[in-house]
Amino acid sequence: MTKIKNIGVLTSGGDSPGMNAAIRAVVRASLYYNIKVTGITRGYEGLIQADFTPMDGKSVGNIIQRGGTILKTARCDAFRTKEGRALAHKNLVESDIDALVVIGGDGTFTGADIFCKEYDFPIIGLPGTIDNDLVGTDFTIGYDTAINTVVHAVDKIRDTAESHDRLFIVEVMGRDSGLIALRSGIGVGAEAILIPEAQVGSEELVHRLETGRKDKASKIIIVAEGDEAGGAYVVGETLKEKFPNADIRISVLGHIQRGGKPSCMDRVLASRLGVAAVEALIAGKTDVMAGQVNKEIVFTPFSQTIKHIDAHDITPTWLKLVEILSM
Template sequence: MKIGLITSGGDAPGMNACVRAVVRSAAQNGLEVIGFIRGYEGILDKDYTVLKNENVAQIIQRGGTILKTARSKRFYEREQRSLAAENLRSLGVDSLIAIGGDGTFTGADLLQKEHGFKVVGVPGTIDNDLFGTDYTIGYDTAINTVVEAVDKIRDTALSHDRIFVVEVMGRDAGFIALRSGLAVGAEAILVPETKTDMGRVLKRLEGRRKSKQSAIVVVAEGDEFGGAEDVAKAIREKYTDREVKVTKLGHIQRGGNPSAMDRVLAGFLGVGAVEAVVKGVSGVMVGMQHKNIVHVPLKNAIKHHQDVDDNLLRITEMLSV
């Protein structure tokens, strides 16, 4: 029994820790692991490497992924997936562990349905936008990266009495914006999930002018009002006497050494994925719910985006007054 392993989609800190966990627990279960390079592309190109314990030494602390990753457009095509199935079979691989997000799981689900492979997904994305797991691998690190960056920006904001609008990742979801905004003590947080009331944001900033001159506004890139530039423009129009600056944190949010929590989570889910394969479970994502490893059908993980935690919204609102 051989397991194929890929990391796919956007890279996330902790993917390497998860690769290590898969390889080590597979070895303990007497299973061989074949790592394909650049996600589904590596399966299509038969670009792979056999992964043994020694190949995953000293990677637990590294950002990115030693298996490299890609968003494979080819894999959207049915005939390409047939080629993938053929390639996997020719290598003796009968099950696939896929670390990634939405697109990765969609591909895995099709591979299972069309060609009968056992597939297990592991949530690896900084966006935390999968249903059925409390956290995705990479999310905690990304939040910490944002928090450290905004702590630095706060120094400058305070020294100059400026308003900073900071744009963070999140095209469809405000998970990064909400938690990091709460953690930095932002005066306002704008997320796609709730309708932005710019009048209210402006009022809040007005209210803060007396006690504290500077302010931080955190905006998810996908907020329906617009990005950081649009928000800054709206603030500048109202408060013409104030300096309003924009910072888009961009790709630093994806990198960096994984946080302790992401490494632990990666360990749990990597082991959980191998155990699922051993048990013959297929078509699921392994996730963490509270302290338990759970199995969630891939299509559920994908289709139902996580709702924003109401408690988080409420407390964020209360503390950003």
């Protein structure tokens, strides 16, 4: 086993609350084990541009509570090419960086998996995405904060909805996964939740609203942006045709869900996984994501984590719960 002497850390893809806590944990764990650590700015783009900065304990001071990522993040088409990855590898070797911790989602891990296999380069991934759509961890870094952001926002919307007897259609993030919509929808007491994994068509939605309690002062419908119904505006147009006298409003929460201070749960999860990633590299692990399942640290091959699963926590039990509580 080759001794790890310098670990590079980067964040890639969409930012998520808790990424800074993960960076902090990787840096401090590396220093604890007398390993140098190098920050890589703007993800894989930084690898190709050799945008490297040595980090120490002071580099990550006072960041655990900050949203976003101090290392920045960017999409990188060049890393999808063999030429781009070859340049990235050359830069790593010339800078004496002999292992990586990459923090991101499925796109990040797809690139890491290819790079590992091409160059036999040690890489551990940390699940940093608000969507919670990776196999190998109960929760991803940023998911808890994101759903609480939705809950806080919709609670405020509910106040206005009740004051004016309105029906609000709230669109949340989740292009490929409805987990944000599902949990936040239950948390805010939504009358209906539309997600990609469960086909709730316009007819069924209209039926629920027609057969629901007529004396409700407000109604909230949560729509995942990737739902096949077409998003909040399409759903809104359908409902306006069916209920022309209803006061229907639409609110798209958008990128507000990605920002903000991470919750305690996300800070602790990121910290624990960051340390686990460094210890895994020391132990010779590579080409895997560190996750937490049933409160235990587990390692899952990148090739398995990046396969979206249709029913990750989307079970008939959850959907029945939504139906029962919407009465």
